[in-house]
Amino acid sequence: MSGRPDQRILVVIPAWNEAGAIAGTIAEVRASQPDLDILVVDDGSGDGTGAVARSAGAQVVRLPFNLGVGGAMRTGYRYAMQEGYDVVVQIDADGQHDPSYLPQLLAGLEDSDVVIGARFAGEGSYAARGPRRWAMRMLAAVLSRLAGTRLTDVTSGFRVANRRAVRVFADHYPAEYLGDTVESLVIALRVGCTVSQQPVHMRPRTIGTASQSPLRAATYLVRAVVALALALVRRWPAATETLGQEK
Amino acid sequence: MSPVLTLGVVGAVATLLVLFEMLRRQRLREKYAVIWVVVAVGTVLLVIFPGLLTRASTLLGVQVPSNLLFFAASMLLLLLSIQFSYEIGRLEDRTRTLAEEVALLNLRLEQLTADDPSGPVEATEDDLGGDPGGGTGDGLRRD
Numbered sequence: 001m002s003g004r005p006d007q008r009i010l011v012v013i014p015a016w017n018e019a020g021a022i023a024g025t026i027a028e029v030r031a032s033q034p035d036l037d038i039l040v041v042d043d044g045s046g047d048g049t050g051a052v053a054r055s056a057g058a059q060v061v062r063l064p065f066n067l068g069v070g071g072a073m074r075t076g077y078r079y080a081m082q083e084g085y086d087v088v089v090q091i092d093a094d095g096q097h098d099p100s101y102l103p104q105l106l107a108g109l110e111d112s113d114v115v116i117g118a119r120f121a122g123e124g125s126y127a128a129r130g131p132r133r134w135a136m137r138m139l140a141a142v143l144s145r146l147a148g149t150r151l152t153d154v155t156s157g158f159r160v161a162n163r164r165a166v167r168v169f170a171d172h173y174p175a176e177y178l179g180d181t182v183e184s185l186v187i188a189l190r191v192g193c194t195v196s197q198q199p200v201h202m203r204p205r206t207i208g209t210a211s212q213s214p215l216r217a218a219t220y221l222v223r224a225v226v227a228l229a230l231a232l233v234r235r236w237p238a239a240t241e242t243l244g245q246e247k
Numbered sequence: 248m249s250p251v252l253t254l255g256v257v258g259a260v261a262t263l264l265v266l267f268e269m270l271r272r273q274r275l276r277e278k279y280a281v282i283w284v285v286v287a288v289g290t291v292l293l294v295i296f297p298g299l300l301t302r303a304s305t306l307l308g309v310q311v312p313s314n315l316l317f318f319a320a321s322m323l324l325l326l327l328s329i330q331f332s333y334e335i336g337r338l339e340d341r342t343r344t345l346a347e348e349v350a351l352l353n354l355r356l357e358q359l360t361a362d363d364p365s366g367p368v369e370a371t372e373d374d375l376g377g378d379p380g381g382g383t384g385d386g387l388r389r390d
């Protein structure tokens with residue numbers, strides 16, 4: 001099943017220089033479920049991503065300069081709040097996430113506020129090795145504990161959120177390292193939202209490359225530890241980030 | 248005056264002049280000028296009355312007076328750097344919020360003028376200044 005029929009669903013696609021992949025992704029999302037609205041957040045791309053997305057039939061919001069996935073997503077969540085959407089779907093522009101899993105993710109919203117499309121939960125064969133794997137394990141273990149349920153892939157950029165979570169994310173969606181994935185989950189959990197996961201298959205990249213080298217993997221581990229520790233102890237909500245709460 | 252003293256006075260006076268000129272041209276806000284004026288005036292005082300430093304050192308039990316000076320100076324610079332990091336962070340948060348709001352307003356405007364025959368006020372890539380080189384990069388991209 002695919003979410004209740006009275007729900008208005010917004011798919012937010014953060015995109016940075018994805019002119020080559022964005023049209024395909026939009027078409028696929030449309031095909032998976034016809035009655036959704038698509039918002040592409042063009043994050044200061046220099047390759048005409050926004051124009052391509054617009055001619056593919058999506059709404060496009062164009063950030064004046066690159067803010068990163070966190071900034072792009074908070075823009076999307078704000079739009080969703082303004083326009084009164086009930087559910088926000090986040091999906092990568094590069095086509096690595098398979099929108100045919102959307103119905104399962106949306107069904108997961110029946111009993112939690114955020115549902116993550118997780119890569120290691122049985123489906124597919126995405127593998128990470130070395131320090132990167134340890135980092136992902138560590139993040140998953142800590143967040144599972146916080147969430148009170150098993151989470152295997154907390155850095156996944158494929159997720160759905162209901163209105164309750166969207167309201168939180170519209171105000172607080174960190175732009176910091178791992179903020180758009182790990183810290184945003186910590187924030188959601190700390191305000192009492194529930195998080196669960198659904199297994200998804202993740203495709204290999206078709207266009208462009210993802211970064212992988214031992215040094216980068218080790219750096220990733222260190223930064224992940226720091227980011228997680230900060231997310232856990234951070235006084236929240238961060239006053240500086242809150243809209244209209246400046247002194 | 249010994250060469251060191253002369254240097255101190257010249258440096259402090261030059262600093263004061265630069266500060267004054269920047270304030271006059273409205274290139275510097277008072278709140279940032281205050282601390283540097285205090286530092287410059289303090290330097291002049293120390294040069295004119297070296298006894299101040301020696302007495303402070305004896306009082307605090309520091310053997311070599313110049314060590315106290317170095318310590319105080321580096322602490323001051325450290326604190327100011329932290330203060331500036333804080334200010335920059337706050338500015339970044341605000342620009343980020345503004346950028347998001349501007350983008351949303353632009354979209355709203357596009358939607359409102361879409362069916363207006365007088366023509367949409369479309370923002371072009373030029374207006375918005377694309378970012379072909381590679382974004383804010385560090386720290387913002389998810390791996």
Ligand SMILES: Nc1nc2c(ncn2[C@@H]2O[C@H](COP(=O)(O)OP(=O)(O)O)[C@@H](O)[C@H]2O)c(=O)[nH]1
Pocket residue numbers: 013014015016017018041042043066067068069072073091092093094096157210211382387388389390
């Ligand atoms: N808005 C925005 N999106 C980005 C940025 N960097 C990457 N993305 C998007 O985030 C998604 C995932 O990026 P990718 O590099 O494939 O990360 P990976 O799949 O986790 O290795 C894609 O849709 C990218 O277009 C950025 O700086 N800003």
Ligand SMILES: [Mg+2]
Pocket residue numbers: 092094096205210
């Ligand atoms: Mg990807």
